[in-house]
Amino acid sequence: METPLTPLEFARRSKKLYPERTAVIDGSIRLTYNQFFERCDRWSSGLQDLGIRPADRVAYIATNTHAELESFYSVPQIGAIVVPINYRLSASEFLYIINHSGARIVCVHADYLETVDSIRDKLPGVEYFISLEGHKEGWLEYEAIIETSSPCFTPYIVNELDIISINYTSGTTAKPKGVMISHRNAYLNTIGTLIHCHLSVNDRYLWTLPMFHANGWTFVWTITACGGTHICLRKVTTENIFELIVAEKVTIFCAAPTILIGLANADKSLKKRAFGSIQLLTAGAPPAAATLERLEHDLGWKLLHVYGMTETAPFISICEPRPEHDLLTEQELANVKARQGVELITSGELKVVDEEDQEVPWDGKTIGEIIARGNVVMKGYYNDLEATQKAIRNGWMHTGDAAVVHHDGYVEIRDRIKDIIISGGENISSVEVECVLLRHPAVMESAVVGMPHKKWGESPHAFIVLRDNEFATEDEIKEFVGQHLASFKKPKWVSFVKELPKTATGKIQKYLLRGNKYAIVKQ
């Protein structure tokens, strides 16, 4: 007998079993699971009253608030699709995404009402604009609708392959693409997190990671599934994080590497108060050994390195702790924890392959592309068959990430495939060169890209932002890299720039560095 695999099943169970447990804390607001789900149900019937039908899109622009969290239940349980938009984007990006998704309703947090008003006349498909907090001319009010709506909505019978959300990626080179996540995708990613993080009803999750980002790495459902507590964090600062960790007895949170550094370097008294058994998930650039040591030693926290992408719901690997890791030195352990790791129990198969689709040897050296297949891989990009077919080939999602496989089968990312520099037939990882550059005391930030070279085909070009009041010459920089890496990896050219071009989510736009503005004819 089959019943659909959907995160709504977690909601059903938690509503039944944990009615009086705290579901959400958002500043002074505390909602039990009963209260939380009643709000979701009322908003579901409000949406139905506004004419939302199955498969319609409802877009959100909001920080980590209880209202944003409610969207992940109230929208899907009437069969509609939630479109959580990155609130850090520009008005023109909002415009593109809202129109591309075909959202009939847009729900917006107080901070972004003005911006959305500025593009309103270019959003012909949007029928209702909902203010999630506060009153503004021309906006319906979320709280008013919840108050007056019935908790009895007409439930939709989910098929597990229905779309639950469309998450727009922040393309570094192209227009945002809408990743279609099915109920089954979301369910199995949630399950994987529950298994590997050993979550239980005692868990209290701090919302440092934005909910719009791959549905908060699916924690919008994971924490509900285990009957834990969601603790909202509207503004991510080191002080706010420490304050809530102590006040709300946080047991788990996710954080980007830059946030980790801030936490690791915080004041000792702050750290002392926050000492405890906290699980910390991170992705992207792994923390340096020193940061890791401070987090684990000074704070007692346990760091878990995960990897994935919006297109894979998101997790496709985890740096699974092994008993043999207990025997490693601090530096060795940091090296292991820097790896993206191995597939989760439910995420499907992960391979690193060369251009002929053959698996690379597990030698820690040979670079290939990470590809993945399984139940967490998206249904495709919304209304973009071409991009879908480019990303999913022969049934495998091509991540575009270049990685090596270590002897233990643990994958470690070296670069984006397109950023690999091929110089005289040798692969150079731009990330590897950047990591060395960052060790130079004068370097604050750097980006290395391949530029055409008459003799070598391509050679590395380093773009560097210096620290305030620090100085370095081009030759110094080249020589510094030469001390740490093979000579062919030394940048042929070095440019000092005031800042690096970045997307709204902080990704460096290397294609701009390669483009006209920065291009020089090189000899």
Add this chain to the structure above:
Amino acid sequence: METPLTPLEFARRSKKLYPERTAVIDGSIRLTYNQFFERCDRWSSGLQDLGIRPADRVAYIATNTHAELESFYSVPQIGAIVVPINYRLSASEFLYIINHSGARIVCVHADYLETVDSIRDKLPGVEYFISLEGHKEGWLEYEAIIETSSPCFTPYIVNELDIISINYTSGTTAKPKGVMISHRNAYLNTIGTLIHCHLSVNDRYLWTLPMFHANGWTFVWTITACGGTHICLRKVTTENIFELIVAEKVTIFCAAPTILIGLANADKSLKKRAFGSIQLLTAGAPPAAATLERLEHDLGWKLLHVYGMTETAPFISICEPRPEHDLLTEQELANVKARQGVELITSGELKVVDEEDQEVPWDGKTIGEIIARGNVVMKGYYNDLEATQKAIRNGWMHTGDAAVVHHDGYVEIRDRIKDIIISGGENISSVEVECVLLRHPAVMESAVVGMPHKKWGESPHAFIVLRDNEFATEDEIKEFVGQHLASFKKPKWVSFVKELPKTATGKIQKYLLRGNKYAIVKQ
């Protein structure tokens, strides 16, 4: 993108990630995952050489050995169906099950070769008889085939709704029925166990529970999924259990209540050596407070009460620990742990309903039937549509178990529905009366059934086996029950018997007690 939900995916991952970890320990035999899966692959190609095709049945009669464990991989990965038979059954029951399942091959442990030989001429459908250990005239040898077969079998592309196993139940009243478990059933039950038991690569599982029993509560796959170690136990005795727990650093095992009592009452020196953080799953009658206290206090073990049936793959509830349980007294905690609990995160919905299919109130008093719906519910009984339709009605599996629901939503079984006694319009739980009888110092075992009564419709009749050298009168027994329960629950009749009729798995056959042999016309 969907790939099938199947335990074979766990095998794929563990083969890749844990090749050198120990998969199985069986006496002096130790197999790494590499070795274990190579053996499975060789046997798969051996089976194909013998003509086994997808959907064919391969039956096993074996104790907990590595060969029995191998069946759960080698048979399904060629699309065939494993039929693990209870080795404690009689020759005529073997005969019935083998013929009913239509098995083309029967694999038998050394201890049962004789028995199977005795019915061989009545098994016309069986083409090959395989001896799993040792040589016997007329039997092919498992080890010889493995040795000579190629590890390259032709893999079968699984559909997740395909049948992975047929598990025959030991009916107390009828012929055994073949429960069809799909790959999806098995996968999601395994996932549920991983989530709720927080298993990891460090886990070492002791095989006290027979693998034939609902596929060892699916642990045949669960332990492999997390890369843990299976530790076989061929003969279940208190001494053997303690010995392996210490020698093999066991972290988890499952045990029936009678085994628990033996462990709790073991010698202090034995217990001292086995002290450690072990998870212990039990089902059926929950342990008494004293047993629980000994297990948790003397041994440091953590007991988890689970519930299910072969028809539900098997788990449909777990007595989930809650933070508030930490505040309970020893007796209160024992009362809570005696409950079957709540649905697992992946097991689907569980309800207790009255005869009109309405949920009973959560009052800890009103008795109804436990029904369940979800992805762990079997596909049906093999070749028995009538029984399937009787068990699964309106999409719900009817368990036949009578239970109450406590205020916290935790379910507690009171009886089998058909053993509930209705006396003067009042429900009497036969189990409740039996529990009181067991507290009487002279009573070793008891069974209470409803017998026709002119005035009350039915009244309780207690059948009692006395302890050696103990004595009690009918009146004493009645009075003893009257001291503890409402007077209408007192047995109207008491019979002292030498033994109670039981099935091969130890279930009391109450229908025999109600039948002619024991029947008396009652006034």
